[in-house]
Amino acid sequence: MEEGKSSNTIEPQKEAQRNPLHWPKQAWTHFELVRQKSPLIQCITNFVSMDFMANTLLSAGASPAMIHSVEEIPEFTPKALGVCINAGTLTPDWLPGMKLAAQVANQSKKPWVLDPVAAGGSNYRLKACLELLALKPSVVRGNGSEILALFKGCVDSNSKGVDSVHGSSDAVEAAKSLAQQSGSVIAISGAVDYITDGDRVVCVHNGVPMLQKITASGCSVTALIAAFVAVDPSHAVEATASALAIFGVASEIGMDMARGPASLRTLLIDSLYGLDEATALGRVRINRL
Numbered sequence: 001m002e003e004g005k006s007s008n009t010i011e012p013q014k015e016a017q018r019n020p021l022h023w024p025k026q027a028w029t030h031f032e033l034v035r036q037k038s039p040l041i042q043c044i045t046n047f048v049s050m051d052f053m054a055n056t057l058l059s060a061g062a063s064p065a066m067i068h069s070v071e072e073i074p075e076f077t078p079k080a081l082g083v084c085i086n087a088g089t090l091t092p093d094w095l096p097g098m099k100l101a102a103q104v105a106n107q108s109k110k111p112w113v114l115d116p117v118a119a120g121g122s123n124y125r126l127k128a129c130l131e132l133l134a135l136k137p138s139v140v141r142g143n144g145s146e147i148l149a150l151f152k153g154c155v156d157s158n159s160k161g162v163d164s165v166h167g168s169s170d171a172v173e174a175a176k177s178l179a180q181q182s183g184s185v186i187a188i189s190g191a192v193d194y195i196t197d198g199d200r201v202v203c204v205h206n207g208v209p210m211l212q213k214i215t216a217s218g219c220s221v222t223a224l225i226a227a228f229v230a231v232d233p234s235h236a237v238e239a240t241a242s243a244l245a246i247f248g249v250a251s252e253i254g255m256d257m258a259r260g261p262a263s264l265r266t267l268l269i270d271s272l273y274g275l276d277e278a279t280a281l282g283r284v285r286i287n288r289l
């Protein structure tokens with residue numbers, strides 16, 4: 001956080017009690033920082049999400065680069081301000097690059113964020129996600145089923161792949177334990193998003209149900225989290241909540257004009273690009289559990 005803006009993240013509990021605009025202002029400050037700094041975000045992500053993810057980052061003011069070859073990572077990853085690693089279309093030839101990028105990000109003291117897509121869907125995928133988790137991402141963002149699979153360390157016989165069969169609230173206790181065990185901030189997305197470092201739990205109430213009908217909306221918000229954490233790495237809980245709230249607000253504004261998932265996808269990108277301070281302050285809904 002830049003000098004002069006730190007009051008928005010110092011002693012957040014006391015500040016939030018004093019000032020109901022604490023969380024909305026903090027979310028706006030994070031968003032402004034992304035727009036000002038335009039952080040380079042390296043994304044190693046699935047084929048489904050590449051376009052929407054890159055456009056989400058661009059419309060927020062960040063600079064995406066979908067670069068995944070293992071040969072480039074030692075040279076390229078240190079240039080990025082944040083890294084997003086997504087297991088969506090995982091194959092054995094991609095996993096070494098993901099691990100190397102995580103290690104290089106750690107060595108470069110840059111935050112990296114893990115999206116354990118469909119972690120409970122197969123044993124291969126679960127093992128890979130747990131190996132990535134062991135490399136200490138700053139943040140893990142998954143839906144309820146993904147966070148529960150990581151916590152339990154076993155595949156889910158009821159798994160529906162990338163879609164959750166659990167509500168986000170079902171995974172809160174698992175997320176707290178997982179955060180304590182792993183040292184990563186854990187974010188569970190859903191009707192309410194929960195973000196925890198194992199001690200505090202922060203809730204984000206923005207978003208619209210139709211986001212579940214747009215493929216890669218979860219992947220894209222994970223990349224946005226990487227951008228927000230990249231500009232305020234020492235406040236990963238707050239930056240993660242800010243990213244989820246701003247993405248949710250953009251979806252709410254888009255939903256007012258959308259005719260279905262396809263138009264919402266476009267309108268969400270436009271709304272993120274055009275979001276102004278007064279609208280954000282009026283719409284962001286974040287609180288402590």
Ligand SMILES: Nc1ncnc2c1ncn2[C@@H]1O[C@H](COP(=O)(O)OP(=O)(O)O)[C@@H](O)[C@H]1O
Pocket residue numbers: 142143144162163164189190191192193206207208209210211212216217218219221244247248
């Ligand atoms: N029922 C809902 N109401 C409002 N927002 C939602 C709802 N379900 C998901 N979202 C939002 O959609 C985005 C993607 O979350 P989610 O669908 O849980 O991820 P994934 O696509 O990885 O399963 C998040 O920003 C989340 O807040």
Ligand SMILES: Cc1ncsc1CCOP(=O)(O)O
Pocket residue numbers: 046048049088089117162214215216217218219220
């Ligand atoms: C459909 C699909 N299949 C493999 S990755 C992917 C995209 C998943 O995106 P999200 O988790 O954001 O819905």
Ligand SMILES: [Mg+2]
Pocket residue numbers: 117118143162218219
């Ligand atoms: Mg997902």
